[in-house]
Structures are given as structure tokens and as C-alpha cells.
Amino acid sequence: MRVALRYPDAGSLLELDNLDDLLAESRAIRDAGFGSVITYSPKVFIPLTKACRDVCHYCTFAKPVRSGQKVYLEPEEVLEIARKGEAAGCSEALFTLGEKPELRYKAAREALDKLGFESTVSYLAHVAGLVRDQTNLLPHLNPGTLTAEEFNRLKPFAASMGMMLETASDRLSARGGPHFGSPDKSPAVRLQTLDAAGEAGVAFTTGLLVGIGETRRERIDAILKIRESHERYGHVQEVIIQNFLPKPDTKMRAYPPADPFEHQWTIAAARLLLPGDISLQAPPNLAAGTGAELLEAGINDWGGVSPVTIDHVNPEAPWPSLEKLADITASCGKTLATRLTIYPGFLKNAEKWLDPKMRPGVLRASDSEGLAFEGRWTPGGLEKPPVIRSNGAVDPRIRQVLDLEPGTELDEQQIVALFSARGKSFHAVCAHADSLRQKVNKERVHYVVTRNINYTNVCTYGCRFCAFSKGKKHESLRGPAYDLDMKEFSRRVAEAWDRGATEICLQGGIHPGYTGETYLNLVRIAKEAAPEIHIHAFSPLEIWQGAQSIGLTLADFLSQLQAAGLSSLPGTAAEILDDEIRSIIAPDKIMTDQWFDVMEAAHGLGLKSTSTIMYGHVETPVNWARHLMRLRRHQQRFNGFTEFVPLPFVALEAPMYLRGQSRRGPSWREAVLMHAVARIVLYGAIDHIQTSWVKMGPEGAAVCLRSGADDMGGTLMNESITRAAGAVHGQEFAPWQMEELIRSVGRDPVQRSTVYGPVTSERRQRAMQAAPLDPMVNTPFSGKRLRQTQQA
Structure with a gap:
């Protein structure tokens, strides 16, 4: 596997004019580490609360709390969504929620008190535990900025967790910037959370948001900061390189979408700068083209794709069908495979990255390579064997x-x-x-x-x-x-x-x-x-x-x-x-x-x-x-x-x-x-x-x-x-x-x-x-x- 470039070499990426050469090197590194398989996680979105104390100027997920409006999903509502996902063949329950709304809204504090919990984090632990114990889904939690203590409190109820770094630029939090008025979007605060996840031994997802006003140099800086944290703790399992799309009814509705070539450049830069065993993903429903251009840039993962629920963060962008996703993957000579929310390399060291209460569910959901167990057939049973599609191309190593x-x-x-x-x-x-x-x-x-x-x-x-x-x-x-x-x-x-x-x-x-x-x-x-x-x-x-x-x-x-x-x-x-x-x-x-x-x-x-x-x-x-x-x-x-x-x-x-x-x-x-x-x-x-x-x-x-x-x-x-x-x-x-x-x-x-x-x-x-x-x-x-x- 190719060794990642060190910091002194990162600046040379800024001078590269030939995007094709950069993408080719990115693909070569990807193929050496991940072969011909491109993964995705079949998931169901559970929007536990859309209340948030931050006011990011591009976000339509977070909603102000209105009088008489329910702030949190009830436990039975959570389980109902999870069971629909389970019936549809999902393996991941993605809990999305705003940042600690009780710090901003009295109604959120009252709702938590009525539910019997002191904080959003404690309520999240409870409902994630219900999903863990009453379904076959593996919870993945995105609660925003946390301390190591809060990560440890949640770890028994999650197979993995995540938080987008988005940017390492303080400039974007100044007045007029997309993060102005959002205290949890301070790069220092988010980098502390990234390190806290490592201290707690959490298999972690983070990433960048491309096209919100940052420069290439600032993107490289963010990638390097992710790398530095991973070098300390070894906890970053995947990095998402997500492209910005303007949304109606936001302050940035007239802002242009991320340039597709800049998006490809950033994916390739991340592939060259990050360790080769970190997965790179880009959401297929946000692709400017068919999505094949993302594979050409060097991703090895499509992220979570839901057959049940919309993308609550990007509701205007529907998911591609799994058949279409498989066809796009095959068009690039690759084969689509399902994975768990925790990646194989982390599952191999389950004692470190998984709480004992999570290990049984993860083991039962996995195959021998640490990817998702596909189909319902098991030895000795009556289940009908699944059909294995002849898609993609024959892996050169196998040929x-x-x-x-x-x-x-x-x-x-x-x-x-x-x-x-x-x-x-x-x-x-x-x-x-x-x-x-x-x-x-x-x-x-x-x-x-x-x-x-x-x-x-x-x-x-x-x-x-x-x-x-x-x-x-x-x-x-x-x-x-x-x-x-x-x-x-x-x-x-x-x-x-x-x-x-x-x-x-x-x-x-x-x-x-x-x-x-x-x-x-x-x-x-x-x-x-x-x-x-x-x-x-x-x-x-x-x-x-x-x-x-x-x-x-x-x-x-x-x-x-x-x-x-x-x-x-x-x-x-x-x-x-x-x-x-x-x-x-x-x-x-x-x-x-x-x-x-x-x-x-x-x-x-x-x-x-x-x-x-x-x-x-x-x-x-x-x-x-x-x-x-x-x-x-x-x-x-x-x-x-x-x-x-x-x-x-x-x-x-x-x-x-x-x-x-x-x-x-x-x-x-x-x-x-x-x-x-x-x-x-x-x-x-x-x-x-x-x-x-x-x-x-x-x-x-x-x-x-x-x-x-x-x-x-x-x-x-x-x-x-x-x-x-x-x-x-x-x-x-x-x-x-x-x-x-x-x-x-x-x-x-x-x-x-x-x-x-x-x-x-x-x-x-x-x-x-x-x-x-x-x-x-x-x-x-x-x-x-x-x-x-x-x-x-």
C-alpha cells in the first residue's frame, strides 16, 4: 500500500494543473488498498430531533422550535422507523440530530424532562439501545460535538459514530461566513471532538464540505488535521468529501454549487494525503453527473444509502436505486458490496473499537471479511439462496x-x-x-x-x-x-x-x-x-x-x-x-x-x-x-x-x-x-x-x-x-x-x-x-x- 504524502509535499498539490494525472494516481492508490470492490451501507435515517442550537446558513435539516411542536421522536416512533429499515434489508440505523438543542430551547429542555432524560445525549443513548436490542440494525450516531466522557457514555449503544469537520478555516465562522452564529462549527471545537472520539476508542467518520467558500489550501489543511488526529489515535475509518448544493429558504440559496472539478480534485487530494486504509466516500445522490466521476476521482465507498427514508440532510436529492448504483459501479469496472457501519479493519480489533454490548450484534451482521452478511440464507435452514448478480468486472488479482x-x-x-x-x-x-x-x-x-x-x-x-x-x-x-x-x-x-x-x-x-x-x-x-x-x-x-x-x-x-x-x-x-x-x-x-x-x-x-x-x-x-x-x-x-x-x-x-x-x-x-x-x-x-x-x-x-x-x-x-x-x-x-x-x-x-x-x-x-x-x-x-x- 502506498505511503501517504507527508505535510511538506502537500503544497505541491496546489500547483497541479493536470487533473487527469491526479485522478489516475488517486485511483491507483485506491485500487491497491481496496481492490475492485466499492462498498455502501444500507441504512435507515432516524432524525431524532431537528432542533439545533447552531444556525448554519446552508442547512435545511435544523428547524427552529415552534410552539406546540414535538421536539424529539418518541421511542416507539424510533423503533417503527428502525423496523421498516430492518424489513427492507438495512444493516445501519443512522441517528441524525441537531447539536444539543436543550442549550438553546426551553421547549427542548421540557421535552427531555417529560421523557425522563437530562440531555439529548442521554436520550440518544436510550433510544439507540432500544434499536440495538430490539432489531438487527447497528446504530451509527451523529450527535455533533462531544467530549470523551460523552463518547464513552454512547459507546455501548453504537457500532460507530461521526461528525463532519467540514472545514478547518476560522475565516468561515466570521460575520458573513456560512458558520457565523454557530458555536459548534468552530474548527477548534470540532477538532477537539475528533480527538475525543480517538481517546474514547470510537470508530469514527468525519469529512469535508466542499464549496462553502473555502480555498484549496484550507481544504488541504483540513485533510492534514484529520490525518494528524488519526495518527494519534488510529480511529478515523472513513472521510466523506461532500459537495455543497444550495437549498431554498437558506441564506446561501443563491450561492453556486460546488464546482464538480474542485470536488474531484479534493477527493483525489484526500486520497493522496490520507493513509491508504482510510475509506473515502462521496454521496451518490449529490453527484453532479452520474456518480461515475466520483469513482474516477478515487472514492471506494458510496456512504449510506437508504431504501426506506429520504436523505434528511439533503431532502431535495433522492437516493439512486441500488440497481442503478450497482450499474454505475459496474460501468467503472467495479463491484458493489454492502458493508456495516463499522469497517472491516476496525472489526478485526473489536475489543478496542466496540463495547462488549455491541459486539454480538456486529458479529451476527458480518461476513468473514468484516463486510455485511448478505441475504437471509444460513446453513441448515429453509431460506432460499440469494441470487448473486454477475455485475462489475473480474478483479485483476483474481483473473x-x-x-x-x-x-x-x-x-x-x-x-x-x-x-x-x-x-x-x-x-x-x-x-x-x-x-x-x-x-x-x-x-x-x-x-x-x-x-x-x-x-x-x-x-x-x-x-x-x-x-x-x-x-x-x-x-x-x-x-x-x-x-x-x-x-x-x-x-x-x-x-x-x-x-x-x-x-x-x-x-x-x-x-x-x-x-x-x-x-x-x-x-x-x-x-x-x-x-x-x-x-x-x-x-x-x-x-x-x-x-x-x-x-x-x-x-x-x-x-x-x-x-x-x-x-x-x-x-x-x-x-x-x-x-x-x-x-x-x-x-x-x-x-x-x-x-x-x-x-x-x-x-x-x-x-x-x-x-x-x-x-x-x-x-x-x-x-x-x-x-x-x-x-x-x-x-x-x-x-x-x-x-x-x-x-x-x-x-x-x-x-x-x-x-x-x-x-x-x-x-x-x-x-x-x-x-x-x-x-x-x-x-x-x-x-x-x-x-x-x-x-x-x-x-x-x-x-x-x-x-x-x-x-x-x-x-x-x-x-x-x-x-x-x-x-x-x-x-x-x-x-x-x-x-x-x-x-x-x-x-x-x-x-x-x-x-x-x-x-x-x-x-x-x-x-x-x-x-x-x-x-x-x-x-x-x-x-x-x-x-x-x-x-x-
């Missing part, structure tokens, strides 16, 4: 990766770039992944007839993402604790074989009484019940715990399991194979190296396994990239992974989501991209990419089959873990349903064995004619059940 020779080993930065794909870039990545899928698997789509048997949900671990296990930390989660009676376990294995299964998948909680002998007995009992069935069993965590419990090495324990009848391993308990994340979501679980130690031991014995990722909680695309790179390197050494299975995080009943400590799972875009990017990264190493119909839903699985996936996984017969987390799918997806869905996307269904071998016609025919399942009995947990399992 560069897609043009590499297939199978080229990608680095972390290249993989992260693929995960950032939106609009046309998203469709390009998915299409490229699908072409690679076709090279490896032709038109075949695989599935396996299997039964999941979760023999216990009792677990000593307190993984923060898990809604399945029952233990002291998870007693409140759905369902009682159980530990299967071995007769019931054996019955389920035999029933699976009778219904045409070629595989049983065995996994459970880490029961406090289970040892390696328990797992050996489970395999033996399964083999007695169905001697020819493939036993796909035990996560690497169970293998690790089992080996330790009886004092064996991993290789020796796996050898004993193999001799007893174990056929392959599920590559679960992986979550994110990056200790930075594992230490957050499962600090007492095996770490990344230990997970790979189990896989190395298993693959060294000839035992195959799947590989998985569980994504969409607290991690970012950087962690996804590290996970995929580590899997590829292991596969190149041992060739033991049969497939890669993306498992989107189902959040609804997960402990860390219920506590406000995680996102709500991956967005639809992220979930599809995980399949596509995995195909690209793992091409030439792992041939099969599986989509989870349990988590993606049948409709979502069909899209993934067009985006790099070639496998539908298992029919399951029963599934407990995902349903415990709140998913509605998972009981059984019969073979005929599998084949019907596969044919609906123009592919050829292939029933496979666990390790991608053929199945006999007898197995296939029996699976197609399977009788209904008998009722299951989950034996309540007791010590007697445990002793029976160990002694069987």
Missing part, C-alpha cells in the same frame, strides 16, 4: 490466479483473493472450478449409502461451537444425554446393512469413561452385526484420546482398530486447521499438528480418510487459506485423503453463537466459494469435493455441483450432530432422491463405496427398495451402559 496453470500451488494471498470474489468475479471463480471438476470427474456425481451412528453425546470437552455434546458446559442444549445400549447399536448396524448400506459412520462425544478398548469393542460389535460393511469411524480426537487412554502410540492403536475391522477415518474434528482459531473455539482440543499426526499415522498404515473444514464462525479467509494449504501439503506426501468436505457452521443452537461470540455461519456466497476455491487449490491433489446436503440443503447442494463439487456425500439414514445445531435437514436423503437431484443438474449419478470404488448390483437394488427405518432408542446415559460397552 491472474485463474490464468495460472491448473494445479499450480497457490500462496496464502492468492487464495484469499479467490475468497474475496463478488459479482462477476464470483461467477468466474465458480465457472473455473466447474471446468476443473469436469477434467477430473467428467459428468459423474458420486454418493454413498451410509448410516450415521452417534453412539453417545456425552462429552468431556467444551468446544464452543458444538451443540451436540452433553456435559457440564452444555447441559442446557437440546436433547438428553445418552449412551447407546450395545443391542441398540448392533441393531442399527444390521438394519443399515439390510437397507443397502455399504458403510456405517461412527462418531460420538469424548465420553469420560471411554477408553481405547471401548472403541475397539464398537468396531468388533459392528463387524459381528454386519461382517461385510465398511466401518468409517472415529474422529482424530477420538483416536488421540483412545490411544492415550491405553498407553499406545497412534500407529499401534490404529493397527489394532484396523485388525478389528476399522476401514477408514472421517477427517472431522478439523474445524479450522490453524491454531490461532482452534485456541478460540476449542482450546482444550487437539491442535493442528496433533490432528495431522493422527492422519499421518493412519495414512501410513494404508487407512484412507476424508478431510473437512468447519467454517463461518470466528475465522477469516486467511485461516481458510492456511487450512487448504496444509491439507494439500499433507496429501502430496501421503495421498491418504479421499475427498474434501466443506462443513458450513450451523449457528442457531451453537453455544458461542448464543453467547454472541460468533458469526451466524457463512453467507451463501462464502459457502459456494468454499467448494469452488477448494477445487482450485486442491486440484491435482484431492480429486473429490463433497457438498453437504444436510447443511447446504438440496437446492444449495445443486448449486455447489455447478461450482466445483462432484460428490453428494452419504444418504445418512440418521444424522444428529447438525440437527442438534439447529438444521432442519439430515434424517435421510434416499438414493432415488440423490439420483433425481443429480440428474436435475445434468450430471450422471454414481453410487460409490467409501473409497470411491464400485458397489454391487445387490447393494444398489436393496438400497433403492429400502423399507422404512424402525424407531430409534437413544439409551439414557448411565454408568451401567458404560460398563456394558467396555465389557462387550
Whole structure:
């Protein structure tokens, strides 16, 4: 990223005559920092009060208080506006209000007293808290000049705050100037507020008003003062470069609007003078042209755009439709994306910039990059997936990766770039992944007839993402604790074989009484019940715990399991194979190296396994990239992974989501991209990419089959873990349903064995004619059940 110009160089901007060159440099800096994405915040305006103690000579927002006129919106009025915004898909509630009207108007003081508040700031805190707690919107507050103490009072109720500096020129506050008679527009007072926001650790928005009589030099001075404050506190997330438009019924109604070229010049000057990670925005509804000229000047953000309310500050200027805004953005080769009111860079350091009471709402509203979670689809639910428009142009960084020779080993930065794909870039990545899928698997789509048997949900671990296990930390989660009676376990294995299964998948909680002998007995009992069935069993965590419990090495324990009848391993308990994340979501679980130690031991014995990722909680695309790179390197050494299975995080009943400590799972875009990017990264190493119909839903699985996936996984017969987390799918997806869905996307269904071998016609025919399942009995947990399992 380009280093901002220092103060001694700023004056040279005044002498630049070639605007085109200046704009080109501004765009280059913008593109280096923000790529091809242009953001906006879908917001709803809440004009809490239009009373103000200042009298700016261009403003129509502030109104004098008239006798009998309501001064403040009532709490229910605030919530009504907020709920309309929520229903329309907004993520931001922008509170606009005049500067401390109680200091000027008796009626404002009386209104506050009637509402039960001592000041406008205290009332703002109350109603912003209502919006925070009773809607999914994130409050952004614009209360004007504040002290650090007032910022701290408001911080629990806001994801971000703002105040336009407008100008650093004292001259404009003199008699005859636009700010005469407005004490809060004194540059010194506003700069004190800017610093106070930094002291309070507030993610802050500020900016300039161009064309109210200031000079270029004064604009540069204002930009530099913003920069100096940011260098002290690091709190300025965006700077608005707003152009003045004269309004009727104001003293400046005959004043000319800001010169469009001066507006562009100021945007470019700000881009060159400010640090490269500060966002620049200009309101699209005030654009002198189509708005494309603002993108040409170097903005990377359109600001807040409301599908519900007018721009109360500029009511004469209607918002462009989101479709039009997307088209304008695309005309400049960029892709429009929604963001939150707090920017991604600040969300990464949430402990500093967000009060603990704000963090849950912000996390739930965000995607993996810290932008807004788009659409209502979540894994395991019934919501219809959103349509991702093919707008904009393919990001050059992404095109560069897609043009590499297939199978080229990608680095972390290249993989992260693929995960950032939106609009046309998203469709390009998915299409490229699908072409690679076709090279490896032709038109075949695989599935396996299997039964999941979760023999216990009792677990000593307190993984923060898990809604399945029952233990002291998870007693409140759905369902009682159980530990299967071995007769019931054996019955389920035999029933699976009778219904045409070629595989049983065995996994459970880490029961406090289970040892390696328990797992050996489970395999033996399964083999007695169905001697020819493939036993796909035990996560690497169970293998690790089992080996330790009886004092064996991993290789020796796996050898004993193999001799007893174990056929392959599920590559679960992986979550994110990056200790930075594992230490957050499962600090007492095996770490990344230990997970790979189990896989190395298993693959060294000839035992195959799947590989998985569980994504969409607290991690970012950087962690996804590290996970995929580590899997590829292991596969190149041992060739033991049969497939890669993306498992989107189902959040609804997960402990860390219920506590406000995680996102709500991956967005639809992220979930599809995980399949596509995995195909690209793992091409030439792992041939099969599986989509989870349990988590993606049948409709979502069909899209993934067009985006790099070639496998539908298992029919399951029963599934407990995902349903415990709140998913509605998972009981059984019969073979005929599998084949019907596969044919609906123009592919050829292939029933496979666990390790991608053929199945006999007898197995296939029996699976197609399977009788209904008998009722299951989950034996309540007791010590007697445990002793029976160990002694069987």
C-alpha cells in the first residue's frame, strides 16, 4: 500500500494543473488498498430531533422550535422507523440530530424532562439501545460535538459514530461566513471532538464540505488535521468529501454549487494525503453527473444509502436505486458490496473499537471479511439462496490466479483473493472450478449409502461451537444425554446393512469413561452385526484420546482398530486447521499438528480418510487459506485423503453463537466459494469435493455441483450432530432422491463405496427398495451402559 504524502509535499498539490494525472494516481492508490470492490451501507435515517442550537446558513435539516411542536421522536416512533429499515434489508440505523438543542430551547429542555432524560445525549443513548436490542440494525450516531466522557457514555449503544469537520478555516465562522452564529462549527471545537472520539476508542467518520467558500489550501489543511488526529489515535475509518448544493429558504440559496472539478480534485487530494486504509466516500445522490466521476476521482465507498427514508440532510436529492448504483459501479469496472457501519479493519480489533454490548450484534451482521452478511440464507435452514448478480468486472488479482496453470500451488494471498470474489468475479471463480471438476470427474456425481451412528453425546470437552455434546458446559442444549445400549447399536448396524448400506459412520462425544478398548469393542460389535460393511469411524480426537487412554502410540492403536475391522477415518474434528482459531473455539482440543499426526499415522498404515473444514464462525479467509494449504501439503506426501468436505457452521443452537461470540455461519456466497476455491487449490491433489446436503440443503447442494463439487456425500439414514445445531435437514436423503437431484443438474449419478470404488448390483437394488427405518432408542446415559460397552 502506498505511503501517504507527508505535510511538506502537500503544497505541491496546489500547483497541479493536470487533473487527469491526479485522478489516475488517486485511483491507483485506491485500487491497491481496496481492490475492485466499492462498498455502501444500507441504512435507515432516524432524525431524532431537528432542533439545533447552531444556525448554519446552508442547512435545511435544523428547524427552529415552534410552539406546540414535538421536539424529539418518541421511542416507539424510533423503533417503527428502525423496523421498516430492518424489513427492507438495512444493516445501519443512522441517528441524525441537531447539536444539543436543550442549550438553546426551553421547549427542548421540557421535552427531555417529560421523557425522563437530562440531555439529548442521554436520550440518544436510550433510544439507540432500544434499536440495538430490539432489531438487527447497528446504530451509527451523529450527535455533533462531544467530549470523551460523552463518547464513552454512547459507546455501548453504537457500532460507530461521526461528525463532519467540514472545514478547518476560522475565516468561515466570521460575520458573513456560512458558520457565523454557530458555536459548534468552530474548527477548534470540532477538532477537539475528533480527538475525543480517538481517546474514547470510537470508530469514527468525519469529512469535508466542499464549496462553502473555502480555498484549496484550507481544504488541504483540513485533510492534514484529520490525518494528524488519526495518527494519534488510529480511529478515523472513513472521510466523506461532500459537495455543497444550495437549498431554498437558506441564506446561501443563491450561492453556486460546488464546482464538480474542485470536488474531484479534493477527493483525489484526500486520497493522496490520507493513509491508504482510510475509506473515502462521496454521496451518490449529490453527484453532479452520474456518480461515475466520483469513482474516477478515487472514492471506494458510496456512504449510506437508504431504501426506506429520504436523505434528511439533503431532502431535495433522492437516493439512486441500488440497481442503478450497482450499474454505475459496474460501468467503472467495479463491484458493489454492502458493508456495516463499522469497517472491516476496525472489526478485526473489536475489543478496542466496540463495547462488549455491541459486539454480538456486529458479529451476527458480518461476513468473514468484516463486510455485511448478505441475504437471509444460513446453513441448515429453509431460506432460499440469494441470487448473486454477475455485475462489475473480474478483479485483476483474481483473473491472474485463474490464468495460472491448473494445479499450480497457490500462496496464502492468492487464495484469499479467490475468497474475496463478488459479482462477476464470483461467477468466474465458480465457472473455473466447474471446468476443473469436469477434467477430473467428467459428468459423474458420486454418493454413498451410509448410516450415521452417534453412539453417545456425552462429552468431556467444551468446544464452543458444538451443540451436540452433553456435559457440564452444555447441559442446557437440546436433547438428553445418552449412551447407546450395545443391542441398540448392533441393531442399527444390521438394519443399515439390510437397507443397502455399504458403510456405517461412527462418531460420538469424548465420553469420560471411554477408553481405547471401548472403541475397539464398537468396531468388533459392528463387524459381528454386519461382517461385510465398511466401518468409517472415529474422529482424530477420538483416536488421540483412545490411544492415550491405553498407553499406545497412534500407529499401534490404529493397527489394532484396523485388525478389528476399522476401514477408514472421517477427517472431522478439523474445524479450522490453524491454531490461532482452534485456541478460540476449542482450546482444550487437539491442535493442528496433533490432528495431522493422527492422519499421518493412519495414512501410513494404508487407512484412507476424508478431510473437512468447519467454517463461518470466528475465522477469516486467511485461516481458510492456511487450512487448504496444509491439507494439500499433507496429501502430496501421503495421498491418504479421499475427498474434501466443506462443513458450513450451523449457528442457531451453537453455544458461542448464543453467547454472541460468533458469526451466524457463512453467507451463501462464502459457502459456494468454499467448494469452488477448494477445487482450485486442491486440484491435482484431492480429486473429490463433497457438498453437504444436510447443511447446504438440496437446492444449495445443486448449486455447489455447478461450482466445483462432484460428490453428494452419504444418504445418512440418521444424522444428529447438525440437527442438534439447529438444521432442519439430515434424517435421510434416499438414493432415488440423490439420483433425481443429480440428474436435475445434468450430471450422471454414481453410487460409490467409501473409497470411491464400485458397489454391487445387490447393494444398489436393496438400497433403492429400502423399507422404512424402525424407531430409534437413544439409551439414557448411565454408568451401567458404560460398563456394558467396555465389557462387550
